[in-house]
Ligand code: GDP
């Protein structure tokens with residue numbers, strides 16, 4: 001893979017079987033490439049084709065290349081899958097229609113789904129082989145996708161050029177400078193942790209203001225306190241942080257029932273409403289059950305996680321590798337937080353306070369990372385060949401293909417011969433391989449497995 005692979009915009013061609021998707025792609029690619037390779041197995045790049053039209057480069061995804069390989073599967077599911085692939089990947093979507101057979105309810109259903117994606121969608125009506133058939137496109141205006149473009153994929157009638165023009169006009173600006181264009185971001189962070197670990201002190205140190213009331217008496221900051229502050233990034237854009245300090249989760253036995261319920265509920269709500277969870281620990285007292293619960297809550301909500309070990313000034317006998325030793329020790333009590341970014345700070349001395357915001361920004365960005373499907377498949381294929389799934393009673397897990405369905409948290413969908421054959425340890429292995437290949441540090445990663453019959 002080269003850098004230019006990554007920045008080429010992607011165009012997905014979707015539509016019912018037999019409308020002429022493959023024919024159109026052959027036409028667009030300009031070569032009569034046979035698209036017949038539908039061996040079950042992890043799909044590699046066979047559904048991606050590079051197109052150059054008057055100097056604009058883009059890659060076409062043949063979504064049918066993924067999904068039409070399994071004709072035994074219900075139609076609707078294949079169409080849904082095409083839409084999912086297009087949604088996950090494409091910058092522009094072409095809905096291909098058949099001018100010969102006319103509009104069908106399935107075309108309408110696909111159009112409805114696509115309209116919701118908030119991506120440019122172009123309706124193209126194929127098999128308009130002669131100018132006198134051009135009237136056949138009229139009924140497709142009803143799809144609500146703008147002016148349909150008449151094409152003849154088979155004969156390369158002039159409309160194909162119109163389609164290419166329309167695609168190019170809808171492509172995002174391809175100049176690399178605009179790829180990561182500086183834009184202002186607001187990140188909401190939930191500052192959670194037990195009472196007295198230093199949440200209010202940290203919030204004050206971060207915002208440079210006495211926003212939160214700090215007190216020696218546990219529970220003073222009972223209500224959530226919000227503070228916002230802004231940092232200018234290296235690219236000139238600004239990140240605004242809105243930090244919510246929640247009252248700590250208090251030990252059940254020690255507080256009246258009402259307050260405890262309120263606090264727990266508030267922390268959970270703050271996590272759900274935030275973009276990133278910052279769990280504050282006290283370097284001296286370590287991890288408690290409440291911290292475990294907060295990590296679980298955060299994970300369940302799919303939030304990126306930063307673990308801030310505060311009161312680092314209180315730790316004596318620090319050695320060069322104390323961070324590593326501490327990290328291992330703390331994570332042995334918080335195994336579900338092992339993906340988190342962990343930093344060691346002191347609200348009292350201000351040591352490494354700024355790094356909290358670096359970590360929050362990193363976790364936020366990593367949670368929004370989107371990986372192209374062909375790269376996902378490459379990693380999964382390599383992982384599988386390195387360490388194939390175990391075969392149980394002659395049945396082995398066969399992963400047909402994989403795609404990243406969502407970001408925040410990154411969610412990978414693996415289509416396999418039988419989802420039940422995916423065991424937890426193998427799922428963890430694949431997650432580990434994905435994490436080794438792509439930087440998701442600080443973010444949870446999810447793997448969903450769906451059953452698909454493979455063609456024999
Ligand atoms: P896909 O299933 O959507 O990929 O469709 P194919 O590309 O395999 O095409 C299905 C059938 O439609 C084939 O028999 C093609 O030859 C035919 N076809 C494709 N494009 C055109 C066209 O522009 N005009 C006509 N008349 N037939 C076409």
Ligand code: GDP
Pocket residue numbers: 193194195196197198199200201202213214215216218219221248310311312313314345346347348349
């Ligand atoms: P909260 O209940 O989690 O909001 O905790 P507070 O911010 O109210 O802090 C509880 C106590 O810990 C206060 O006495 C703080 O002065 C103290 N404290 C907070 N951060 C630090 C730190 O980094 N080092 C030391 N030594 N004390 C701290």
